[in-house]
Each structure stands twice: as C-alpha cells, then as structure tokens.
Amino acid sequence: MKFSGHKKIRIGMLKGEILAIAVWIILILPIFSPIKNTGDNIFTVFLNGVEVGTLGSKQAAEKCLREARRQLSSGSDELILTDAELSLKGSEVLLGKVDSRKSVRNKMVEVLDKSRLSTLERSYTVKINQYSVNLASKDDVFTLLSKALGKYDTEGKYKVDLVTDPSREVNVLTSQIVSVEEAQKEEEETRLPEAGIDLAISDVFRKIKPLIEEKSFEDYQLGLMSIDFGDKVEVVESYLPSSEIKDINTAIDEVTKDQETNQIYEIKTGDTLGTIAEDFGLPLDDLIAMNETIDSENSTIRAGDEIIVTVPEPELSVVYTTQQYYEEDYEADVIYRDNDSWYTTRTEVVQEPSAGHRKVVAKISYVNNSETGRDIQKEEVTYEAVPKIVERGTIVPPTYIKPISGGRQTSGFGRRNAPTKGASTFHKGVDWATPVGTAVMASNAGVVTRAGWGRGYGYVIYISHSDGRETRYGHLSKILVKPGQSVSQGQKIALSGNTGVSTGAHLHFEILINGAQVNPLNYLN
Structure with a gap:
C-alpha cells in the first residue's frame, strides 16, 4: 500500500512538470527572441525622448508610429501637427522580453498628443480678386455667396x-449661378423623361413657329431676368489654424458692404x-485732398482731364438685369x-x-x-415731346495772336495811375516793353483802315477784321502798310517805337x- 501511494505521488509530480513546460512554451516563450548571432535583436523604443x-x-x-498617428487623427477633420522623433536603442540578447505592439502604440499616442505643435482645421479659402477669406465649412461658403446674391435677388x-474650374489644373472650385425654376424643370425632365406618344407630340409642338404679334405691356415678364457675380470667385480646400478662420457674419460684412475704392474719372x-x-x-475738401493737381475749389478743370474719385463698391460685385415698366x-x-x-460762337x-x-418697358442692366x-x-x-430747335453758326471765328515776339508787360487793361502827363488813367489796351525796331505783326487777318500819326498813339495802325472787331497798334517807329491794304495773320506791318505820349520804347495794343x-488778353490765342 505504501509503495503504491509513493508511485502515485511521482506520477502526479511528473504530470505537473509537463503541464508547466507546456504553459511556458505557449505563453512565455513567444515573448523571448530566439537566440541569433546577428547583432542587435531587441530594441528599446523612444518617441520624442520618452x-x-x-x-x-x-x-x-x-509601423506602430504610423498606426499611432492614424489613431490620433481618426474621427476628426482636423490636421494635427506634432513632433515625432523616433529613436531606438538596440542590444543582442539570448532571451529578451518584448512588449505587445498595441501597448507600444497606445503609449505612442499619449506622447504624440502631448507633443502637439498645432491643430490645423479643415477650411475653405474664398478668393475674390485681391481679397480672400477663410471659412470653416462649405456651408459657410454657400451662405456667404448666397448673401451677396440675395442683396439683389430678393x-x-x-x-x-x-x-470645378475647368481652366485650372489644381482642384479649384468656382461659382455658378443657376435659375431655381430651370433647375427644377431639368430635374423633373431627368426623373420623368418623355417617351412614346408624349415625345412625338412634344416634337411636333417644338417645330411649330409661333405667330409674331406685337406684345402688349401685360405680356412682358417683369422683375429680375438674369444675375451673376461680376468678379471671379475661386474656392479651395485648405487646412489652417483656427485663428485664421473668420466668423461667417464678419465675412458677410466684408464681402457685401461697400468699401471705398479709388477710381479715375474723366471730366466732362x-x-x-x-x-x-x-x-x-x-x-x-476730400476730393481736393486726393488730387495733387487740384489746389482749391477755384482750380481750373478742363473736359478730358482725369481726376481721382472714391467709389463705394463691395468686394464681390453683382451684375444683373431687370425688366421694368414705367x-x-x-x-x-x-x-x-x-x-x-454765322460764326460758331453765335446761336439762337x-x-x-x-x-x-x-x-415704357425696358431691360435695365446694373453693376451693384x-x-x-x-x-x-x-x-x-x-403725347409727343416738342423738340428744341437751335440755329447755329458754322464759320470758325478768327483767332488773335500776340503782335510781337517776347516783350515784358508793363501795363495791363483798366484803371491805373497816369505814367506821364497827358496819359489816361484808364488804360484801354496792354503795353509790352520792347526795343525800338521790334517787328510788329498783324494779330489777325484783315484790312488796314488807318496808318499814320494818331496824336497820343504816335504812329499808329488800325486793322478791321471779318468778325467785326478792330485792332490798334500804337507808338510805332515805322509803318510798313497803307490804308485799304489787306494783311494776313502774322504779317509784318510795322516796327515798334517810342512815339506819341510814351515813357519808353514799347508797343501799345488794343x-x-x-x-x-x-x-x-482775354482774346489772344
């Protein structure tokens, strides 16, 4: 009996040893690397020094790092930027314990989350000429553009x-304005296409040309006929920091409210x-300040001159046509x-x-x-309007030129202090100081009516012109024409002098x- 009990104990111990070896083989052995003499065969993994x-x-x-990155960004539209410096410390062992990849991946996720540099949010950049705005979603883009359109499409x-913009190689979106009514019709036609007898009847009616009759005012459709954006709109998807993404209400204000824009205006x-x-x-005052060529409100401006003006315009312009009755x-x-x-200066x-x-029914086009x-x-x-009838001359009136070259003006037209005894206090012409012997020319073509001595004028010439005016040239030293002689504009008629009531060599001109x-001076060209 004793021997038998001892034998049972040994058999039980043997079974226990076998079971322990089996458990070791199944559970423990896989986490140890096999013995290989190939250098480093086990690695301690560090991420950002951890x-x-x-x-x-x-x-x-x-592979664990790639999986950790995906796990960190999964379930979010955000683009996460984080430091990820992977380093390994290798060693060669006979038996080595390694961690499960899941454990390593989870620890990597924790390290990456703590090492975030920034989070870039999915957004949409809307570009209009030189202006751009970043919005949080495509819905915001539609809201922005619809608000700009709705200002005129009430x-x-x-x-x-x-x-998709077909003119761009990259994936850029652009706006397209669609009639709601036409879009619904196209959708219905696509959903319920004509066939059989219905298609045949429709073809017959399409081929029938309507009778051309004059429309009454009631036949015209009034209201908005067409609308589009006046500026090209480009939309691209992007990832940006939240600080660069604008609130939709702010964006609507910037795009739809009028901004002061400098423009060139041609004076009429x-x-x-x-x-x-x-x-x-x-x-x-603001108009004067923005134009360097304008000194004051009394500055002279001429037709054809260009000046700067400011015009209030929104960032996104809208062009549209309405049909109106009035x-x-x-x-x-x-x-x-x-x-x-008649001369062209005369009208009646x-x-x-x-x-x-x-x-009237009219199509009226607008920009904003x-x-x-x-x-x-x-x-x-x-009832008909009665036109204004104006009679006008066609003859270009003669022009008048300064009768001498050079010279210094010494006395203008109007009241003055008499320069010498016998001179008038109201000067009836203009004086230019010039050396004796300076050539004097006819200011305009005409006929000489007087040429000789004229008391205070000294030697003087009178010329009658075709427009009824007369010119006089006084204080001459020599006369070169005779009464009744026709002269052309610019023809030399005398030499200047200092004759008559004169204080010095000059030409007096009236x-x-x-x-x-x-x-x-008001008539000289």
Missing part, C-alpha cells in the same frame, strides 16, 4: 452652385468740382439748324421745347446699384468790339 516599450525590430517600431429666383463738359463731389457723395416725361432730341453766314433758339409723356445700360423693349407715347475797347 521610452514607449521594447520591440523586436525597427520595422515594427515604425425673391430667391437664383441659387449659387460650386463647380459742364462739370465743376462741386458737382463731381456731389455726384460721388464726397466732401469737396411711365415718364421725356425730352425730344435738340434739332440744330446750321447757318453758314428758334423753338422752345416741351416735354412729352410715354409708357449703378445702372450701366438701358434697352427699351416697348414704348408707347401718350482790341475793340462794337467800337469799345476790351481786355486784349
């Missing part, structure tokens, strides 16, 4: 789509600085009758105008709030209109 575990190869460590007849006949400032809604008083075009015996009103009245064109579709005159002296 130990994250032990693995059997460099490839296993790199009934919501059109909508904004984003389509009849413009004044005051009317230009008023037309553009500018204070006159009634208005209107003026007929002025009728001109040419008179070949033969008939005074009277306004007419009409009913500014009208750019008007095309009348139908017009019905209630222009008379209807027998009365006027300021010659």
